[in-house]
Amino acid sequence: MGISEGASQDAIKKAYRALALTAHPDKQAQLEPLEAKKVQENFVKIQEAYELLSDPSKRKQYDSSLDFDESLPKFRPDSGQDFFQVFGEVFRRNARFSVKRPVPDLGSLEDEPRVWKRFYDFWYGFQSWRDPVMLAQKAGEEICDLEEAECREERRWMMRENQRVARQYKQQEQSRIAKLVSLAESFDPRIQAEKEAKRLARQAEAAKREEDMFPPAFYGLERLVAMLPHSANFEEQTAARRAKEEARTRRSALTFLCSSFSSAWFVSGGFDAPYERKLVGCAAPKPYSGSVNRATMKCSHGSLKSEQEHLEHLKTTLQFPSDHEKDEEATETQPLLGVEDTFSKSTKRKQKYSTLNLDSLGMPFQERLARAQILLDMDRQSWISKKITEFLEDPDSSACALYYYYGISSFTLFGMIFAFLPALNVELTTEFKDIIDVAIDSILLTETVIRFICYPSLGAIFAGEQRWENLIDCTSALPVILLAS
Incomplete structure (x- = not known):
């Protein structure tokens, strides 16, 4: 035309x-x-x-199918090429596909920063009207003709396939434009000049800070003397920061120490003030509950003298031995938590003390505290805790051991009955046989678990007068473990 x-x-x-x-x-x-x-x-x-x-839509499809140079420019700054001439032609060639009008030009070297920044913002958000379906057809992709669909389901499938191919080529078009803009931005002399100016400004600012921190000798003795208080202040800040870190370490160690007492020692902690943590001891017998609850320890950074006073008060209230009363045996390596029996003179009843060896913790404050003997109130223990304590002290005479032997005997009796039913020619249904098999496996597995709970270690198996019976019980449980695995 x-x-x-x-x-x-x-x-x-x-x-x-x-x-x-x-x-x-x-x-x-x-x-x-x-x-x-x-x-x-x-x-x-x-x-x-x-x-x-x-027709605008048909015209876009036709224009999209025309031949177009999509190659990126090969620009070399050292070859004497003009950046604005090389890239300006490429941007003008691609501007015909822009949905938004007008399209800003690349400009020149004398443009203000707001001009070329607006240009790059436009092209980073470039919207193209090129039809991706026509691009796919031009590239040799097979596009489904909706007019050839024999039913509605086939037509929908064709539409989905065409959309999938269209998305692929639309992403390729967007990626091509993004690469072009990124390439132009990397060679743009205006952007390079701005980056160089920022780099020089940063260097000048760093040099000024260094000059203020370390003045040259010709500034005179008076200014150097004026700098001395700043150095002292820096050392004070460093010492305060180091004391703060040490206090944080001591607080963590003390929290771990108190939590090691389990039911014998309850720790309620909260931040009363910045960098202060209050640890209140509870769960002591009634005669000592008031004094223990009043015993608090505040670990604050930079106040080592106050911390030592609180530690001494805590040791006195909880009956810690003083430093001069400690002997060499107190510092030997012992278990972290042990149980000792004693009698209270006031109540004439047996009580228990937990012995805590702080040396085994390896904490920074272990040199300040010796072994702690904190009274445990047996009346405040739960029923399960009492039974477990009795079983650990005397397994053969405790109620737990009696319950264990009764349970093992009952499980063994039921297991023998279920095992000898086939020998007595008792006809059982398939469902009942399955139930019996499950019951036998459950009984054997329960028996094995109970045995290994009561004998958790080789030392417990070979200890006591019944060590041979215990060894036979554990040996008989091995086939059940192999069968279950």
Whole structure:
């Protein structure tokens, strides 16, 4: 039709009317039949071209199918090429696909920063109207024709396939534009000049800070003397920070220490003030509960003298031995928590003391505290705790041991009955047999678990008068473990 690619609708309409006046078949009535046929075919092509170009959607599809140079420019700064000439042509070539109008130009070296920043913002958010389906067809991808669908399900499947291919080529188009913008940004002399200016400013600022911190000798003795209080202040801050870290370590260690007492020692902690933690001891016998609850320890950073006073008060209240009363045996390596029996003179009843060896903790404050003997109130222990304590002290005579032997005997009796039922010719249904098998396996597994709970270590198996019976019990449990595994 003799028009350019970017022609407007008015230009297309004018070109069509001009061709219709000259190429219409009615204007060529005197021609021969063969020539008249060619004129008719040419006029049909003109009509089809006008219908395609006058429809915006069809025109975009047609323009998307045209050949286009999508290559990125090969720019070398040391070769003498002009950046604005090389990249400006590429951006103008791709600007025809932009949805937004007008498209900003690359500009020149004299542009202000706001001008070229607006340019890069536009191209980083570039929106292209190129039809990805036409790009896929041009690349040789197979596009489904919806008119050939025989049913609605097939038509929907074709639409999904076309959309999948379209998404792929749309992402490729966006990636191509992003690479072009990133490449131009890396070679833009305006951006490089701005980065260099920022780098020089940072260097100047760093040099100024260094000069203020370490003044040259010709500044004079008076200014150097004026700098001395700042150095002393820095040392004070460093010492305070180190004391704060040590206090935090001591607080963590003391929290771990108190939590090691389990039910014998309860710790309620809370932050009363910044960097202060109060540890209150509870669960002591009634005669000592008031004094123990009043015993508090505040670990505050930078106040070592106050901390030592609180530690001494805590040791006195909880009956800690003083430093001069400690002997060499107190510092030997012992278990972390042991149980000792004693009698209270006031209540005439047996009580228990937990012996805590602080040396085994390996904490920073172990040199300040010796072994702690904290009274445990047996009346405040739960029933399970009492039974476990009795069993650990005397396994053969405790109630737990009696319950254990009764349970083992009952499980063994039921197991023998279930095992000898087939020998007595007792016919059982398949469901009942399955129930019996599950019951036998459960009994054996329960018996094995109970045995290994009562004999958790080799030392417990070989200790006591019944060591041979214990060894036989544990040996008989091994086949059950192998069967279960």
